[in-house]
Amino acid sequence: MAPVNVSVIYYSSTGTVHALAKAAAEGAEKAGATVRLRKVRELAPPQAVEANPAWAQHLQDTADVAEATLDDLSWADAVLFGTPTRFGNVASQLKAFIDTAGGLWQQGGLADKVVSAFTATGTAHGGQESTILALSNTFYHWGGIIVPPGYTDPIQFQTGNPYGTSHVSGIGGAGSAPGEAVLAAAAHQARRVAETAAALKAGRAAS
Structure with missing residues (x-):
């Protein structure tokens, strides 16, 4: 596989999407990619964070995770984005x-990158697919190459989301953490993204 750079960029309030992002990063690494795991900046007011103990705890627990910058986008051949549904x-x-x-996009720095997305909701049918499709609107504008997991591995028939890995976390993050099957699905999705990016990179180099 041609060497590729993969950025996993996510937001997580109580840790569910963080767990999916870590599994995705590990999956991409196992596929031979160089990976950056990056969280985005927390913008919620302190009083909102402190009102939810799980939110405040997760913010402390991930203090050592680097925050995403535009360099993480320009550096990457492929990007996986993770977000809870709002x-x-x-x-x-x-x-x-x-x-x-916007500036990076105007310079053509986001075109032809392989992109994919994953999410979590508080309830079943809480907007998982609509959230991933909403991210796809951005990818279309970038000229990104969207690579969903589809039903390309038996694990997808356990987790049931061909749009992107998803998990029901419970309201306020009070439910269960992602289980083995969901984490395996996130790893599969990232491997598929890394392998597709590598194939495209090799094909361009040979043309």
Whole structure:
């Protein structure tokens, strides 16, 4: 496989999406990619964070995770984005980061990157697919090459989301953490992304 760079960029309030992001990073690494795991900046006011003990604890637990910059986008051959669902849409923290990429987009620095997305919701049918599709709107504008997991591995028939890995975390993050099958699905999705990016890179080099 041609060497590729993969950025896993995510927002997580109580840790669910963080767990999926870590599994994705590990999956990409096992596929031979060089990986950057990056969280986006927390923008919620301190009083909102402190009102949810799980949120405040997760913020402390991930203090050592580097924050995403535009260099993480320009460096990458492929990017996986992770976000919890907010009313069927992308969390404002991740959207705020994406909105800073206008200059890079204008320079053509986001075109032809392999892109994919994963998410979590508080309830079943809580907007998982609509959130991933909302991120796809951004990818279309970039000229990104969207690579979903589809039903390309038996694990997808256990987790049931061909759009992107997803998990039901419970309201306020009070439910269960992602189990083995969901984490395996995130790893599979990232491997598929890394392998597709490598094939494209090798093909371009040979043309």
